[in-house]
Amino acid sequence: MFEPKIVCFLCKWCTSAGADLAGTSRLKYRPNGVNIRFMCSSRVDPEHILWAFHEGADGVLIGGCHPGDCHYEDGNYKTQARVSLLNRLLDDFGIDTRRLRLEWISAAEGAKFANVMNDFTEELRSKGPLKLAVREMAK
Amino acid sequence: MSKPKVAFYWAASCGGCEIAILDIGDRILPLSEAVEIVFWPCAIDIKYDDVRAMEDGEIDLCLFNGAIRNSENEEMAELLRQKSKLLVAYGSCAYEGCIPGLANLKTRKEILRRSYIEVPSMDNPESIYPRTRTEVPEGILELPELYDTVYTLDQVVDVDYYVPGCPPVADQTWAVLEAVLEGNLPEKGSVVGAGTKIVCDDCPLEKKETKISGFFRPHQIMPEPDICLLEQGIYCAGIGTRAGCEALCPSVGMPCRGCYGPPPGVFDQGAKIVSALGSVIDSEDPDEVDRIMEQIPCPAGLFYRFSLPHSILRRKTTDDYKE
Amino acid sequence: MSENMGLAPPKNPPIRLTLEIVNTGFKQRVNELSGQNMDACYQCGNCSSGCPLAQEMDILPNRVIRLVQLGQNDDIINSETIWICASCFQCTVRCPKGIDIQAVMDALRQIAMDEGIDHFGPDQIDPELAASVPQPGLVGVYRKLAT
Amino acid sequence: MAKIAYYPGCALNERSSHLDRSARDATVRLGFELDELDTWTCCGAVPPVSEERVMNLVAPSRILKDVRDSGRDILITICDFCYNTLKRTNFIIKSDEITRKRVNAFLADDTPERDYLEKDDSLWEDYAGEVNVIHLMEYLRDELGYEKITESLKRSLKGLKIAPYYGCVMLRPQNEIQLDNPENPSIIEDFITALDAKPVKYPYRTECCGSYLSVSSPDASTRLCYRILTSARNSGADAVVVSCPLCFYNLDSRQKAITEAYSDFKPVPIFYFTQLLSVALGVEYGRQGFEKHYVDVTPVLDKIGISTGKGGEE
């Protein structure tokens, strides 16, 4: 079966803590993502996301605090706006925007994190690998 | 000591860079005194075979403008690389793909169909497409092969220096020529003839706080004359564009298009500008944010107007959307 | 609401608790006879878990006490349980609240017998058994289970 | 030879006379005599049914008062029911002043004044629980000492694995009986060890055999005894040892019914502790009354070389 590769950019305060909670709750989910922890989802730069696709990711997850809950007041709103614009860019580049997920997962939502990972993995599985032109050219 | 041999070449580009060389104005005279121009198809009648006949490295400096769009461009890039001691990607097309590079948002097939079938002025009932080889009674006609993807010069051959700009401004061109002539060369791979900062650094418009609640194209509003255009909702690429042009456009009230490419700390100009713009949207409502963002026409074309082939993704991927 | 007497009685009618029912004196009578406080029972069920004769009973010992607490005397004095109890004191020694359940059972048997319910009489004994069983068995059974 | 006041009770006097006889035989060999009370009545077998039934305390109290009045402060019993009844009666008399007064009033009532005036010129003295009721096994453990038994052994019971069976009333209720830990007793195990035999541990040793339900609900008792005996057997026991006549009856005689009801059941011989003591102290084989047992004990005794014919010293 196709095992998609996922890069997860998680904010420290909410989603990474939520992922920790999934761990302490011993929830089981698909091992397809590797987490990269930032202080805030607003540290995530669209360049990082494009780079992840370039380097072989089939999907990218950005996890931040729920709207209004950002530890840095409004970092997640910046992320939301960037993703909004980036989605249009991805569309122009022919990349299915479902390959980029923005999820609000709080420190209390271990189960949500596990569900998102499972669901995202399944969705990417059904989509198949990202045959990014630039990667195909390199081959 | 013999005079340095200089070549100019024009690949996939509009020709503006050729004009830009002439833009150095009177300084062309001392230049032609100082160097021997051995190849310049636009100005001098020297054939490709003459170049092929040269010794390797015989040309001291080649300013190569234009992107690599077809097999001829690539062949000449390889040939000039071989014959030149210094190969300079001159102008935005050679450096990062520029306007021709926008073709990477389409496939060759789409482009040919558009150009030879779909355009209203085309009358081609038999759907004839250009071919690389065509037999006619007189013999075989050959055309270069149009590539599916536009490349920058350094994606096909090794490049020594880059001069950004669409086109490069005259003073910067002269400075590069001067530096080469004087042997005052920076580290290989450098961008020369440009600044290290961004256009904003040279821009005379006043900057306060950037909060964007809507985007406008220049024709849609009459901007305040002395205020930063971006703050007024006019997309200006100055925040993500290398300095060097003396902020020509914003100085006269037109937004920067980004032709000098990314500043030194940035690789992907478009992504970085997306990131910056996303940071200053004045709304927390996702639907409103989407509406604001939709006011930007064709983000890929806008943000990568000059740098698409040189970006992380380089071109459009064609088979990801299915179902 | 009154029950319609013409209908078959419900299988499991609700207990309608009232001030009167829980204070009729049944609980108090059990308390007096047994010297135990029925309200001390917090229904942990230890008495039932360890009762060697639980499998022979129709109402488990803890539930017997529960019914006393709720003043449901009919349920108890008509039950098998109080006659099955062998007075082995297992429940008594284990009760975390120190209730002598054995004494409660004795009290309930006495109340039942006071109301004319006898469980065992001389006519019910197997003569062969009567001739062979050691006397404590005979004395015990009559003292515990008969007036 | 020391004489200790002894209350045999109805069962030992008659249907369980082998318990009585083996006890008397054995204690003599240990240097003391069970001195049966001159007059005694039934103790009532079970302690009072409820607080209202003070009458039930009268008979046992009278027995105890007589012991006190005869100038003795220890009373040995063997039957667990007698032990339980007398000891608990004593406890109630000691701890509950109102009951004590009521019981003594009854005692005084049915004791003709002239009797005690003639016998003794002291004034009536309420019985206040002065007598210490002791189980024979308790006496052996605490007064004589089990080591004395071991020293006096004439026949080793080595090789026998014996399951102690406590039943209910020997140990419970604990706060009144105080013989041993009711959940984890050791008095019979230590006794078995003193005889050089090996005690077997099994979970059912303190589970009730059904007691008097044997009379009213024999099937219930049969089920209980089946579980107890099977548990003992499965733990490797050659035999089970008891001290209570009713336990003995249930565990021994009921094996007939058990065998009929359970096809997998294998009979287990039952001993009174005094019978084993008697054998081990060298009392002549045949005096223990083994013929009264339903389950044949000879195979077990054969196992350690004791059987009919070999006899003891006498």
Added chain:
Amino acid sequence: MKRIGVFVCHCGINIAETVDVKRVAEESMKMDGVAYAQDYIYMCSEPGQTLVREKIVEEKLDAIIIAACSPNLHESTFRAAAEEAGLNPWQCEIANIREQCSWVHSDREKATSKAIHIVATIVQKTRLNESLEPIPVSITKKALVIGGGIAGIQASLDIADSGYKVILVEKDSSIGGHMAQLSETFPTLDCSQCILTPKMVAAGKHPNIELMTYSEIEEVSGYVGNFKVKIRRKASFVDWSKCNGCGLCMEKCPAKVSSAFDRELATHGAIYVPFPQAVPNKPVIDKDSCIYFKTGKCRLCEKVCEIGAINFEQEDQFVEEEVGAIIVATGFETLPVADLAEYGAGDVPDLIDGLAFERLLSASGPTVGEVRRPSDGKVPKEIVFVQCAGSRDPERYKPYCSKICCMYTTKHALLYKHRVHDGQPYIFYIDIRTGGKGYEEFYHNAEEEENIIYLRGKVAKIFRDGDKTVVWGTDTLTGRNIEIAADLVVLATAVVPKDSTAELVKKLRIQTGPNGFLAEAHPKLRPVESINSGFFLAGAAQGPKDIPETVAQASGAACKVISLFSRDHLEQDPAVAWVDEDLCGSCRICISVCPYDAREYDEEKEIVIVNEALCEGCGSCVAACACGATQQRNLSDSQIKSMVTASLGGV
């Protein structure tokens, strides 16, 4: 090149069971820059830490990576260990292979592979990590306590007693909170007001405490040690500086307003103090009920006030304060009876909640302590208490246990028996939970001695029948259903966070858990702190709790504040943003982006600089900097890119 050491922890079997730790160590050794790798059973144990310290020295390591549990747990432990061995603490990184790997996967092969990728990712980060020094930040040694219940009062007193200033903000006109409403308190049955009032007075008079009642938090900015708070002082329409508390205005006011303090069981005027022992004892005018405000006529209070303290023109005032720490003690509310549809949805007159019953029991309550039912004022002879009304009901209401109800219901039944000797209380419960000193004994006493009938079962339905309130329950202990036609029913409704909590946490930017209670930094080891530094939690706002626990937590939170204030300065994480002067083109986007005003234009250098003391390290300016001049220390774009590559298995 840097020499990096990788230490892979088994965490007993917690990691080793699912992740092949030996292979992780072996694979780590193959990674660029890794000079040493080893696994060990418990890396955080003393021998484990010793191993790390020894290897740093022996192997001349420049940086270390601990592949173990979440960095939230032991990052500081290992950074301290690294420092002891002579490394800069910022050369120590944690690779989380437990919470985010071994515990969440079961396929050993895949989990091991993922763990290797996680380590590779952190190796890439570590290769480019700089050595950093913490940034010193000053502290404003003044605390803000939000909420004037017993938690807020206790915390304020503790801080004030240690010599620091406190601002105690309370939204009502008096401090006291719910505890002021209670009759007697379990398990000792001392009178609630008797023990509370002295504390209220002490808080009101304390020279270090500034009471701001009838006030709400408007805005909070800043960060630990240096918060800026904007407080709205609501218009009371009474000039408190003039008012002498004579009470004439309240007497004369013709309006009738249901008393929230008395749980709607009594009324007061539109100008009122919530209860006679209020601190401060000054009235406010309820604008929504005031006849003058509604009709433009009346002003009776103004006429009777001889000193002219009434001021209908008063407006909300805003004050700004600087504080160094904030204690959130906003307390609880109970689930409205109206929310419980099967219990009559609030339409049954003789069905009240526990707080209302407290008022009925209270000597200062609307019935002067006599238990009288609301419908007709009769003394109820049979009274049913229903526990878990909305609690322990994940399907329909609240999933959690409200914790205090078992005890207060028992107390209610007991106090009722003390008032109505021939009355019969019944208590329906699911489980009786009496964890607390003297609690089980209290319950046993009530059950054994007070003839309280405990019925084990959840009440299904309550409705009115004539003048009775019928309760349908069950007794699982008898297996029989129970019907009681009661005179009064008291619901132990679920303890819920105050409605206003959700809005407040947004202003404070702290977290709540799934049920809306304030989230603590660690459920066991940091129970009085928010995960956001500088915020501390006290009382039922964090979760249902009783008075002793509330007071203990309040003192705990106060102690944390005092400990914070006892320092000369704070040390801030230096992983902040910085600017490359050669690249910054002063577009000033970063100034607009920074939530902390940590960005400013330097006129001299003609670039935008970072005020490191203000920077919280969120990194949003880094992402927003299109010229690439801004980077985050130890999380630069090049680090991130190589981390991304490594996470995908590239090098």
